[in-house]
Amino acid sequence: MSLDTTNKDSGSWVGRPIKRFEDLPLVSGKGTFTADLKANLYARFVRSPVASGKIERIQAPEGVKLITAADLVGVKPIHLVLQNYNYMPVEQPLLAKDVVRFVGEPVAVVLAESMEAAEDAADLVELEVSETTPVVTIRAALDPDAPLVHDHIPGNVVVDAQFSSGPVPENVYKRVRAQVRTNREAAMPIEPRQAHASFDRISGRTTLTCTTQSPHLFRTAIADLLGIPEAKLRVIAPDVGGGFGQKATLPPEFPVIAWLARHFGTSVAWNEDRRENLMSGFHARDAELSIEGSFDANGKLLAVEADVRVNVGAYSSFPTSYAVEPLMSLNEMPGVYDFQSYRCRSRGLATHTCPMAPYRGVARPMIVLLMERLFDNAAKEFGLEPTELRRRNLIRTFPYKSVTGLTFDEATYVETMEMAVAAIDIPAFRQKQIEAREQGRYLGFGVSTFSERTGFGTPAFAARKMQFTMGWEQVEVSMDPSGYVEARIGASPHGQGLRTTIAQIVADEIGISPDKITVVHGDTDTTPYGWGTFASRSLVIAGGASKLAAGKLQLKLKRIAAHLLEAAEIDIVIKGGAAVVSGTDRSLPVETLARAAYHRLPQLGGSIEPGLSEKAIYDPYGTFSNACHAAIVEVDIQTGKVTIERYIVMEDAGRLINPMIVDGQIQGGVVQGIANALLEEIIYDDTGNVLTTTLADFLPPTSLDAPAIEIGHLETLTPASITHAKGLGEGGTIGPPGAILNAINDAIASLGAQIDEIPATPRRIYQALKQAKAKAS
């Protein structure tokens, strides 16, 4: 279902669901992924088998090539600094030195001539650690007598941010609370993390091919850690098998692999296995959140007080640091609702667990779940339909300045919710719900309404006071003498289809067909510096820069055409691969203009520089896409199993560059969100050991868990993005926990049961039902 079909007849490439240029090699087995490269030596990391302890001894039998922290002379530790929010920096040595702080932490590395031999060798390494008591959970970390994960951080509080603004309201009619527990997640890209480093003896350069979303940023980080100029390091992201944030964060293993290749003057590969990936490949969303909302008699939300506690693991990772989830929670909690009185405390707590990294949606699946549970709890108190209470509180006028100082551009918070309400037909559903209950079936309906901050540039990152102020992207667009175009981008797509969508943008801007355009990415040697692909930013920012650069290129083509066609520049139109003098039949193919730019300069009057190459930078404030997710579920009260009967996404991500790709992003994102709501969990035992190290235990969804998703679009043509595209990579993942948990609670409310923890597994729902029953009797 596509409710808005604007922009289909304009003859433009933007807006069309063209097939992806990425696909042919990928369906043919000709994709090139990092693990496809052969190496002279294979690395296997020796990892800490315990969560906390002192390294007493590490030793390998003769013949085993063992490298420990002591060997990495002059190599710096990962060390992120943030100048605010009571942030406490820590140092993470690439290989553990003296102490270990989580199960799976790399302690040493062995090299051998095959993967199997490297695994054998690693098994022979004797690692002796005297165990100390670990801190695993939020509650344990907050205990006044808790052991310290880092000696210099009292109370294990690594970030403690507070916000307070607006008057404490007086005319409060009801105070309503909600609290949620979100258990630990993993991004789990289907391709684990891989690295292949090759040292070139002649140039002294190392080429690191690896699974990264940010090749330029990784080059900077690794060069800094190793103490070498960036010129001595080339980073390539070949085909990358999904990332979802995990591959935007620097694994300590990568600089080690680059160091090994340099040190031994050869090629070295590390192919992470799934166990390593689930144990030490970064986690996310391990949090407890609570909220109190003050409402007036009409159900208008006046003020919010919230408390957020995030288990951020043992170390602060590059580039976002372990403050990212607590700080985003603090700043973006108010979401799509209109209130100007807000108090929040948000803490990050260090524990002896795997470090966290941003995972698709970052923090927002947690805070949206919290806010949406508050609204449903409040709706119950007021005796209103949850959507009616939202109707009274959604922001309606734009631009809107949020209580935390964010400017929301034109959006459709109310409209998308009304679309979902219409699609559900709430009165009809309520009737059906009553009838079903009479047959012993428990149906529930839930929504979540939210916005997603996307495509934010330098100002947003500057506000975070991060060590690396990210934001802009630059793009080089060149046309060769045969009229073919390369767009070289600093962003680094890995499944998003940017080679297709950016080609569509560039095609329109120049006036040629996208099949003449190659989007080059993922190689620090052939692309301009850029920050990479994360935070739903690439199409907005790299797409915007592409539009600007391509526009400049078209201007130059027009100047050339004006000379060759002896017409005024202003009368030249370039479209469909030809330059035409408006109102005449005089035209020239773009190829002729391209030839002239390189080979026939004298015909161009001497005023035109040779060549066709333009560069542009785009650095926007940022925009907000928005959506309403609605779910109808059935809860089997005998087993606690949840079945999703309908799942609806009504969203507004601005101009749809390629509707086919947009829907693909939404579908994939929603299923990850459903997994977060119902299935996936990284479980630690009391000793800090990870129990979920296979995909059979972690429980990612299969096709049987994934419902058909009904999607509707609005296209608000925001001025905040020059392509009018708002980003949407993460939105799909943000909505499901709120919509599904609300639907589950709606289904079981009549039994007096309530669940506020995700994943809402059958066991947890069954427990909630059992408790309700015990309370009732």
Added chain:
Amino acid sequence: MTDLVDIRLKVNGEDHFLRVEDRRTLADALRENCCLTGTHVGCEHGVCGSCTVIVDGQPVRSCLMFACQAHDKTIRTVEGLATDGKLHPLQQSFIDHHGLQCGFCTPGFLMLVVGVLESEPQASDDDVIEAISSNLCRCTGYQNIIKAVRSALPEMRAQGRTA
């Protein structure tokens, strides 16, 4: 080092004579020894199915089979799906229905579906769709994979290309 064995793998109609460790998996033998890197390894536990290939007409997790167990057997990998430069209808259908994003799991899904239909030509469309749940995809949310498979089935059956 474990024992070396001499084996013959008939992959995509071509004989490969290999000397491999007896513990080498079929997936690693295809990737490392035969240089057919289209078969991907996603978990090595037999859960994700990215490494699915067809062995003697059956879809198989190549990470759970030793190469020496595939001695003298007929193996098809994703590289052998297209014929005479023309894509297999299922490959084309994955492109047409946006059945892939990062593409890492795609070869496994293609070989799974082709293998299911090869081993059970009488399987109904719904049976084949249900078999898709054997493999994991992290990007697409599966709906477009289901569409791609459903739409390719008539042509796959008609052409008997999977026989």
